[in-house]
Amino acid sequence: MLTQRLLLSDRGGMIVLGLVLIAMVLVPVCNLLIPETSSLHISTFMVTLLGKFLCYALLALAVDLIWGYCGILSLGHGAFFALGGYAMGMYLMRQIGPRGQYGDPLLPDFMVFLNWSELPWYWQGFDMFWFAMLMVIVIPGLLAFVFGWLAFRSRVTGVYFSIITQALTYALLLAFFRNEMGFGGNNGLTDFKDILGFPIAADGTRISLFLASGFMLIIAYIACRYIVTSRMGKIIVSIRDAETRTRFCGYKVESYKLWLFVFSAVLAGIAGALYVPQVGIINPGEFSPLNSIELVVWVATGGRGTLFGAIVGAFTVNYGKTIFTSYSPETWLFALGALFVIVTLILPNGLVGLFKRNKKTPTENTVTAVESKTETAATKETV
Numbered sequence: 001m002l003t004q005r006l007l008l009s010d011r012g013g014m015i016v017l018g019l020v021l022i023a024m025v026l027v028p029v030c031n032l033l034i035p036e037t038s039s040l041h042i043s044t045f046m047v048t049l050l051g052k053f054l055c056y057a058l059l060a061l062a063v064d065l066i067w068g069y070c071g072i073l074s075l076g077h078g079a080f081f082a083l084g085g086y087a088m089g090m091y092l093m094r095q096i097g098p099r100g101q102y103g104d105p106l107l108p109d110f111m112v113f114l115n116w117s118e119l120p121w122y123w124q125g126f127d128m129f130w131f132a133m134l135m136v137i138v139i140p141g142l143l144a145f146v147f148g149w150l151a152f153r154s155r156v157t158g159v160y161f162s163i164i165t166q167a168l169t170y171a172l173l174l175a176f177f178r179n180e181m182g183f184g185g186n187n188g189l190t191d192f193k194d195i196l197g198f199p200i201a202a203d204g205t206r207i208s209l210f211l212a213s214g215f216m217l218i219i220a221y222i223a224c225r226y227i228v229t230s231r232m233g234k235i236i237v238s239i240r241d242a243e244t245r246t247r248f249c250g251y252k253v254e255s256y257k258l259w260l261f262v263f264s265a266v267l268a269g270i271a272g273a274l275y276v277p278q279v280g281i282i283n284p285g286e287f288s289p290l291n292s293i294e295l296v297v298w299v300a301t302g303g304r305g306t307l308f309g310a311i312v313g314a315f316t317v318n319y320g321k322t323i324f325t326s327y328s329p330e331t332w333l334f335a336l337g338a339l340f341v342i343v344t345l346i347l348p349n350g351l352v353g354l355f356k357r358n359k360k361t362p363t364e365n366t367v368t369a370v371e372s373k374t375e376t377a378a379t380k381e382t383v
Contacts, residue, residue, distance in 0.1 A: 010225060012352055016308040017218055023050065024214040028207045047206050048278050049322065053315050054213035055275040058220055060298045060310035062267035065224050067296070068305030069233065070260050071240035073158075076165030077268045078292035079172050080140035082282070084269030086176075087139055089189035089282040090123060091132030092200070096193050109191070110184045120182045129196060136273040137266050144265030145258065152254040152261075157243070166289045173287035188283025195277050206278070213274045217311070220267050224307055227260075236260060297340050303350025312351055 027050060030042040059081055066072040098105045102112040106119055125131040147168060151161060179185040198205045227233050238246045239253055247253045276282045285291075294317075302313020317339070324332040347353055 010308070012306065012355070013221065013225060013308040016311050017221060020054075020214055020217060020311075024211055027210060031207060032203060044203050044206050047203075047210050051206070051210040051213045051278045052275060053318050054210070054217050055271045055278070056298070056318050057311040057314040058213070058217045058271040058274070059268050060295060060302070060314035061217070061220055061224060061307060062264040062271070063295050064299045064304060064307055064310035065227070065267075066260055066264045067299060068307075068310070069228050069240060070236045070257060071243075072257060072261060073162045073296070074165045074261070074264075075162045075289065075292045075296070076169040077264070077295055078289070079165075079169040079287055080144060080265040080268035081272040081275070081291075082172070082176075082284075082286035083140045083143065084136045084272030085276040085282040085286060086183060086189070086272075087126075087132055087135040087269070088273040088276045089192075090126040091129060092192040092195060092277060093189050094123070094127040095195070096191065099193055100191070108184075108189075110187065111182070114179055116182075123182070133273070136269050140265045140269030140272075141262050144262045148258045148261040152257050155254075166292065169287055169289050169292055173284050173289075176284040176287060184283070186284065188281060188285075189276075190281040190283075192277065192280060200277055200280070209274065209278050213278075216270060216274060220270075221307060221311070224267075227263075228307070232256070294336070297336065301339060301343050301350055303352035306350070306352055309350050309352040316351060 027042055027047060030040055031044065031047050034041045036043075059077065062080075063074065063077050066074060093108045096108065100109040100112075102109050104112050107116060111119070126135070147165075151164065156164065175181055176183050176188075177186055183189065192200050194200060195205065195209075198208075228236070235246065235251055236256055239251075239256060243253055272282075272286070298313040298317050299310045300313070301317055302311065303309025317336070320335065320339070321332060324335050343350060
């Protein structure tokens with residue numbers, strides 16, 4: 001009942017989630033039941049590509065939650081995404097066992113190559129799926145909590161917060177590049193075999209991962225929608241619009257910002273965990289600050305502060321990226337920059353702003369009516 005009420009008041013969100021649900025029905029059918037000779041067949045490659053887009057949409061949703069509604073421009077969400085991906089990658093590496101190139105039943109191949117004698121303590125427990133999934137949530141959430149507590153407690157805001165989140169991401173990039181860290185260095189983690197006992201390259205497994213990504217996106221959207229429409233959501237928006245006034249009204253601004261920042265980081269970590277088994281690799285390149293900046297472009301392109309606009313932006317930009325990099329890889333960055341400039345100058349409300357009706361909301365109509373009555377009364381008094 002609550003979910004129905006939340007979505008009925010969100011027409012754009014219903015349309016986007018409806019399209020996701022339709023894709024979750026049609027894609028498995030077209031991949032598994034329709035023969036490859038048919039023009040309606042969807043290849044396993046396309047299934048993987050769409051699953052990757054769903055993960056990106058979940059990541060964009062996490063960014064829009066804190067940037068669009070709380071005004072926190074984070075340029076470090078790529079770090080939370082990568083940490084969730086590494087947690088999943090460590091589980092997948094532990095599942096390889098003696099099937100690796102060197103045949104060691106305990107150590108991953110890169111550790112054998114680097115002459116490691118034993119498994120590091122922080123790899124313990126990642127042979128269990130439930131533990132790995134717990135770390136997917138705990139590690140990004142804990143980092144966001146510590147970082148956010150220090151930053152918000154010191155009242156670091158605006159561009160300064162963006163800079164230090166980008167610095168955090170770059171620091172993690174440099175750390176994970178080191179072989180001594182025990183995460184595969186420059187090559188990262190790859191050559192995965194199984195997930196929960198199922199071959200990771202099988203068509204059925206790919207479909208399952210695609211469906212899991214779709215379900216997680218829907219659940220995350222409903223959760224975010226609940227947050228922004230609740231009383232807490234109104235306080236969060238007031239922090240975005242007038243942080244000082246909200247603080248003077250007695251609200252603990254830092255607590256609200258910290259809670260939302262941690263929740264957003266957890267969503268990013270889950271997106272990374274779903275992303276890794278579908279693409280088959282995780283390396284330090286995912287920590288690149290450029291990736292985090294690109295997330296902001298997705299959200300701005302789709303429509304900041306709408307939630308469903310972030311999903312639209314993630315699919316649009318990444319589909320364009322797939323097309324451009326296939327035919328003209330060297331022009332992709334120019335196309336991305338041009339898209340961002342066009343959206344900023346011509347479509348300040350993003351792509352979803354094109355579909356909004358040019359009429360006032362009920363609130364605006366009420367305000368206009370009140371102003372009209374006030375002006376009429378003032379005119380009569382003057383006369």
